[in-house]
Amino acid sequence: MDNGATMHLAVSLLAGIADPSPGPEFSRLAGSVQKAEAAGLDMVLLADSAPASGGGTANSPMPFEATTLLAALATVTSRIGLVAAASTIAHQPYNLARRFASLDIISHGRAGWHATMAQAPREAANFSRPEGFSPDDFRRRSKEYIGIVQGLWQGWDADALLFDQSGGRFHDPEKMHLLEHKGAFFSVRGPLNVARSPQDTPVLVLSGLSEADLDIAARTADVILLDGGPVEGATARYDDIRRRVAACGRDPDAVKVLTNVAPIADDKPAALAERLEEEFRARGCDGFNILMPAQLSALDDFVDLVLPELGQRGLFRENYRGTTLRSHLGPAGGGDQ
Amino acid sequence: MTARQMKLGAFLWATGHHIAAWRHPKAHVTAGIDIDHYIQLARTAEAAKFDMIFCEDAAGLREANTGIASQTSRSIGFEPISLLSALAAQTSRIGLVSTASTSYNEPYGLARTFLSLDHLSGGRAGWNLVTSASPIEAANFGSTGLKPHADRYERAREFAEAVTGLWQDKQASGHDGQSFSVRDPLDLPRSPQGAPVMVQAGASDVGRDLAARTADVVFTAAQTFEEAKAFYDDLKRRLAAYGREPDDIKIMPGVAPVVAETEAEAREKHEELQALIPDDVGVALLSSYLSISDLWRYPIDGPLPELPESEGMKSRQALVIEQSRRDGLSIRQLARHFAGARGHWRIVGTAAQVADELQARFEGGAADGFNVMPSYFPGELDAFATLVVPELQRRGLFRTEYEGRTLRDHLGLKRPV
Numbered sequence: 001m002d003n004g005a006t007m008h009l010a011v012s013l014l015a016g017i018a019d020p021s022p023g024p025e026f027s028r029l030a031g032s033v034q035k036a037e038a039a040g041l042d043m044v045l046l047a048d049s050a051p052a053s054g055g056g057t058a059n060s061p062m063p064f065e066a067t068t069l070l071a072a073l074a075t076v077t078s079r080i081g082l083v084a085a086a087s088t089i090a091h092q093p094y095n096l097a098r099r100f101a102s103l104d105i106i107s108h109g110r111a112g113w114h115a116t117m118a119q120a121p122r123e124a125a126n127f128s129r130p131e132g133f134s135p136d137d138f139r140r141r142s143k144e145y146i147g148i149v150q151g152l153w154q155g156w157d158a159d160a161l162l163f164d165q166s167g168g169r170f171h172d173p174e175k176m177h178l179l180e181h182k183g184a185f186f187s188v189r190g191p192l193n194v195a196r197s198p199q200d201t202p203v204l205v206l207s208g209l210s211e212a213d214l215d216i217a218a219r220t221a222d223v224i225l226l227d228g229g230p231v232e233g234a235t236a237r238y239d240d241i242r243r244r245v246a247a248c249g250r251d252p253d254a255v256k257v258l259t260n261v262a263p264i265a266d267d268k269p270a271a272l273a274e275r276l277e278e279e280f281r282a283r284g285c286d287g288f289n290i291l292m293p294a295q296l297s298a299l300d301d302f303v304d305l306v307l308p309e310l311g312q313r314g315l316f317r318e319n320y321r322g323t324t325l326r327s328h329l330g331p332a333g334g335g336d337q
Numbered sequence: 338m339t340a341r342q343m344k345l346g347a348f349l350w351a352t353g354h355h356i357a358a359w360r361h362p363k364a365h366v367t368a369g370i371d372i373d374h375y376i377q378l379a380r381t382a383e384a385a386k387f388d389m390i391f392c393e394d395a396a397g398l399r400e401a402n403t404g405i406a407s408q409t410s411r412s413i414g415f416e417p418i419s420l421l422s423a424l425a426a427q428t429s430r431i432g433l434v435s436t437a438s439t440s441y442n443e444p445y446g447l448a449r450t451f452l453s454l455d456h457l458s459g460g461r462a463g464w465n466l467v468t469s470a471s472p473i474e475a476a477n478f479g480s481t482g483l484k485p486h487a488d489r490y491e492r493a494r495e496f497a498e499a500v501t502g503l504w505q506d507k508q509a510s511g512h513d514g515q516s517f518s519v520r521d522p523l524d525l526p527r528s529p530q531g532a533p534v535m536v537q538a539g540a541s542d543v544g545r546d547l548a549a550r551t552a553d554v555v556f557t558a559a560q561t562f563e564e565a566k567a568f569y570d571d572l573k574r575r576l577a578a579y580g581r582e583p584d585d586i587k588i589m590p591g592v593a594p595v596v597a598e599t600e601a602e603a604r605e606k607h608e609e610l611q612a613l614i615p616d617d618v619g620v621a622l623l624s625s626y627l628s629i630s631d632l633w634r635y636p637i638d639g640p641l642p643e644l645p646e647s648e649g650m651k652s653r654q655a656l657v658i659e660q661s662r663r664d665g666l667s668i669r670q671l672a673r674h675f676a677g678a679r680g681h682w683r684i685v686g687t688a689a690q691v692a693d694e695l696q697a698r699f700e701g702g703a704a705d706g707f708n709v710m711p712s713y714f715p716g717e718l719d720a721f722a723t724l725v726v727p728e729l730q731r732r733g734l735f736r737t738e739y740e741g742r743t744l745r746d747h748l749g750l751k752r753p754v
Binding site (some may be wrong): 072127128 | 359360361362366367369370376395396397398399403404406407408409410412413414415416418419420422423427441442443445446449450452453454455457477478479516517518519520521525526550615621649753
């Protein structure tokens, strides 16, 4: 649990072509994200074509690919975390690591990568892999992939760049590290050709976890998204994840567990706030990922009606503590300067 | 109907195109980690009515020798698709063209990413297709070595065909080829400009054929008028075989201007930059263009040794060798020369002198426009925008206002059906 009583809140934006309001798509999305930022939400999760986080909510396709959208949003916001879904099938690990490292610098340390451990059924067929991967291969491949990406993100020490113009030393070659990865699925020499992240490394958000994926998540994730269920089950599950995180030698607070919540259209704000409060106070999670329906107005309603309820109950902080996504996620997240 | 006008690209590269740019006191040394610097450059280029911003790319370090790499600013920078997506939100008219490799991507993902950039920018995106000739990049993608030139281009041809199919026909029944298979159409709406603009830079015989078949814009390196003219005529001639008109492709040679109020000032500025190049950096860069690793073994003040034909950048290698023979240059002289403009055409002079040279190639049928490669940023882009652009406008050679909204509009390209 975080060092206090306040919950972490993310919203998953599925804003898509179903939105009937006029105007360019990007301006509308930007307006919604700015509103979420003004309300102090930890982060916005940008879905991609593959289902973002389970939960049974149908994702309508965004008119944008998530990493490109994240870059554009980064220039019109200044505090909120921006997390893009990107599939391990659609990108080579070196390319994905570069893209997110670059996004993290563009956003001044507010970027995150949302990876799912669940294989999207049709996706591989569009990437010259019509046969896809067996569940076991997909798991082993994902584990190797995540290790490569996080390794590449640490290829440059934080003080590697010297900018010594008169001495002719741009960087210190001793502080640039090759990865030299050779595994069952990939071989990647490195290093990345993007500098170190302002928040140390981009945040890793994992979803689509089966039982067998939990240890991978405990070792690598900064945020874990889980589908909702009965409160009693959530508490046991939360304790289990914290034990696994500790068993990897990490501070249990270094991983934030967020429960996916899909608000129902006729949910009363007070009823939704109560539902969130119950699970949070029962130590079932560190916060919530609100799966927004396709209409952007749903986000406005959440910010205008539900957040004040949570604020009154002392469950949500009013202001950002720092400027990076890691700083929003808490002291154990590290890396905030 | 106004007279034919030239197209201009602003080729952005962290700190500048000159290899020693980062050491120049007026260069922005932290460019590779400063998004606000790029936003400023994009606004400068847009205010000057450039057709597009152009970004190069490599999926790996530029230089295998880590000691040499550490004396250049090339080892770190923004990944260009994320960079241009950010710039899309901060500009409204200028085109946004990024390089991406056919060797280390898949057509579905690349087509989708560029289409998204196209939607974010309201129809201003372009893709510069490269096949990637560097073994340093290959090592980041599981390859044991560089694939032969012809194989890379065969893969590129199939890649370009699949991407164009995805952009142009949402109902396409997939692609099932030698190197790739794609089952579904893209899940994004059609491009605001019909399809993102296709740019290419390969100048070898097989590269020219691929360009004639698929490219809207060709970026090329040509030192002399004759080279530029020969390339221009040859490429335009190849179009007919693919049922295309000469005007369907815009040929934009790279140009590295060093411009100042007086010729003497321009020369001084150029010398100042050349003096900042360490010899081992210049020789290493020259080696990479020649695709050999042991150039440093030869006397630096002697001539180039005889070289075997490479599997790397064939056309660039030939260009270097030809210049060394023609001008009788030593390795050191060649290294400095190529480090400065990387084999591209350099003009040092006043705005009028630069405009004269550009006009001669443009009106002489050797170029449809130019990809401008400022030696350092922001100073030399500012100099081109404030000195050369107004001179070209006075001569009626360049637009004074954008006429359309999309990159295809700016370039005068047909909208694909």
